[in-house]
Amino acid sequence: MISRRQSEKWRNAFSYLLLGLGSLIILVPFAWMISTSLKLKTDVYIFPPKWIPSPIQWHNYKDALTTFPFPLYTLNSAIIVVFVLLGTLLSCSFSAYGFSRLNAPGRNLIFIVLLSTMMLPGAVTMVPLYLFFNSLGWIDTFLPLIVPAWFGSAFFIFMMRQFYMGIPFELEDSARIDGCSAYGIWLRIMVPLSKPVLVTVAVFTFMGTWNDFMGPLIYLTDENKRTLALGLSYFQGSARSSPDLHLLMAATLYAITPCVVLYFLSQKVFVKGMVFTGVKG
Numbered sequence: 001m002i003s004r005r006q007s008e009k010w011r012n013a014f015s016y017l018l019l020g021l022g023s024l025i026i027l028v029p030f031a032w033m034i035s036t037s038l039k040l041k042t043d044v045y046i047f048p049p050k051w052i053p054s055p056i057q058w059h060n061y062k063d064a065l066t067t068f069p070f071p072l073y074t075l076n077s078a079i080i081v082v083f084v085l086l087g088t089l090l091s092c093s094f095s096a097y098g099f100s101r102l103n104a105p106g107r108n109l110i111f112i113v114l115l116s117t118m119m120l121p122g123a124v125t126m127v128p129l130y131l132f133f134n135s136l137g138w139i140d141t142f143l144p145l146i147v148p149a150w151f152g153s154a155f156f157i158f159m160m161r162q163f164y165m166g167i168p169f170e171l172e173d174s175a176r177i178d179g180c181s182a183y184g185i186w187l188r189i190m191v192p193l194s195k196p197v198l199v200t201v202a203v204f205t206f207m208g209t210w211n212d213f214m215g216p217l218i219y220l221t222d223e224n225k226r227t228l229a230l231g232l233s234y235f236q237g238s239a240r241s242s243p244d245l246h247l248l249m250a251a252t253l254y255a256i257t258p259c260v261v262l263y264f265l266s267q268k269v270f271v272k273g274m275v276f277t278g279v280k281g
Helices: 004-037 059-067 070-101 107-119 122-136 143-151 154-164 169-177 182-193 195-210 214-219 228-236 245-265 267-276
Strands: none
Touching: 004 059, 004 245, 059 070, 059 228, 059 245, 070 107, 070 143, 070 154, 070 182, 070 195, 070 228, 107 154, 122 143, 122 214, 143 214, 154 195, 169 182, 182 195, 195 245, 214 228, 228 245, 245 267
């Protein structure tokens, strides 16, 4: 008979095998992107595909980043991301603290209404928001992409509320005994203890804003205000020319590098935040 320890070893080995196969399947498109970014334009469409480019075209990266002003696009994306991150973390954490710890009439009803906004498709609010921002004179500025983040996000408020519900109430009682106000409790107790969920929200916000295509496409018309996501679309070609897939893959690898680096740097805290946001309801 197979012992319990041997059975556990076989079960772990099978789990690792499945995880390895899954990781391999996920990494195949990434490997193809790297391979394509180092090929000649004519070699991209060869079938069966050549995984190892010959000769390797390292200059594709230089060509991709100099064909269009990608340094300027990177700066524009960075400016938007920084202000969106700051607004999202402040507004969502403050709102979540109120929903989770403060007793107020109609709190649960307001929270339900807030969650119901998550069921509205973006296409429904696209035209009204454009008309609203146009009446304010904000079209062709970064304001339509930044200002909404300072009014909170229903999904992120829900995540932070779940995390705050798991923090012991005794900490607040001790702070109140010492004379700390509600604002002081949020700033001095809740925010320092909510590092995992803050990092989780920051990672989601960074990736969503950095890769956002529809928002800049709608609100930005000036070439000098374009973002990285819009810059990548320039390599897709037109009716008269085929897309420059080798340059597109090189520019895409450049664009996703910050997201990959951020995820690996915050991976442990990110996973911890995802676990603890569902502890209490």
